[in-house]
Amino acid sequence: MFTEVTYATRAGSERPNEDLVIAGSSWIVVLDGATAAAGVDSGCVHDVPWLVARLGGALAARLSADRDTSLAGVLEAAIGETAAAHGDRCDLGNPDSPSATVAMVRAGRGRVEYLVLGDSPVMLAPAGGGVEVVADDRLERLPGGRPYPVELVRRMRNAPGGFWVAAARPEAAAQGVCGAVDVREVRAVGACTDGVARLVDWYGWSWDDLAAALDGDGPGAVIGAVRELEAARGPVRGKRHDDATVAWARLEAPSR
Template identity: 50%
Template sequence: MEVTYTCQAAPGGRPNDDFVIATERYIVVLDGATAPAGVDSGCIHDVPWLVAQLGTHLARTLSTEQAAPLVEVLRSGIEATMASHADTCDLTNRDSPSTTVAILRRGAEDVEYAVLGDSAVIVEQRDGELVVGHDDRTSYLPAYGVEAVSQARNTEWGFWIASNRPDAADYAVTGLVPVSAAYRAAVVTDGITRLVERYGRSWADLLKRLDSHGPNQLVKDVRAEERATPAGQYRGKVHDDATAALCRF
């Protein structure tokens, strides 16, 4: 598997809360949730620390336990990350730092994926059919204020994300495509999926553009759309960190 990617912070000088680790067998992409101003997370660490810890733990398991199911890889990564700051932080706090996770792994027989939170994996098969792993549960929340999102995090009626609940792994969106059928794939954070969700492009268009012009151009496409959009038209940030990875099989 050949992997090409970019991982870029949003304009404005804030730290990048996205994180990527890639090898010839797997890619792990994380998108840390920006901490709301004034909210006590119970944690002494910032979001980049969390995504680096979790990403490293996931990569270690993917490298050493190659047959482990991705849901179990995700569960053990969350458990290991929690253990790394259990002595210093309040891991019962519902606003503990959190992150989305998207994993794509090429095995001997299958290309597998697991997505937790609002990132996405798009796999194109050799016959042109797309398989999309996209967790869109945050699109259906009854409200989007800080308190409402906090209440919905890691609940049956809300959405699931990697934080202080190892069982969140059970709610990941998962799937597989036979290696013989897989042609190319994209692994992207919601800083890129907004091309589809906000700006009207299709998953097929996104993947084709990524392959034809590269990850950096895809981020430029996002920034151009963001600058051209009237202020306040969409919920959430005007700009977001953006990670786009292209995998060729």
């Protein structure tokens, strides 16, 4: 079980925040909704915040009530429930249907489980210090290198050899990066969206730096550091300010 969970989220613009963070006494979930490219028809009457809210609610209900199903199984069921909630007005076969990345961590029964689907990493802080990062880098390995054409991303989303996110296909859950570690080996866990991972990817921080800042200053200060660096140095690519979300949970010290 967690002894403390802290988190923060901040929109990157005047648009609604498409990130979501939810947590319980033994689990955390961070979602990052994929902003639709300009002029792209998603085939859906719902927007990205709707998808993120529905998916997050379905995950929270299952994680709160079911400790036996694997995280991949939990995500598969939540995607299926969310897809059913779309109704008949949405073309769920459209590859541009609203989607989100998923980062989940659950502690219990002597282990810490994790699942990462898309570019929202999980952090595991070992009892001996430092941090281990669980990442899904398939979006960074599409052919041709960045910037990716819109049609390439469309073709490679939720497709073999491409990258996977939570949208309308429950089978995407099986493509997550999953694993578990002994709970005695972990003192804290975290998850963030790529709006926070910019600190490492763009601005010279190490993952150890990020974990230390979360431990010492907290999630709100970490997002503040992102905004300061974005203002001072600008983006490497894409949006000047992205939605930014991070959660950090401490675990009980193992009994001796």
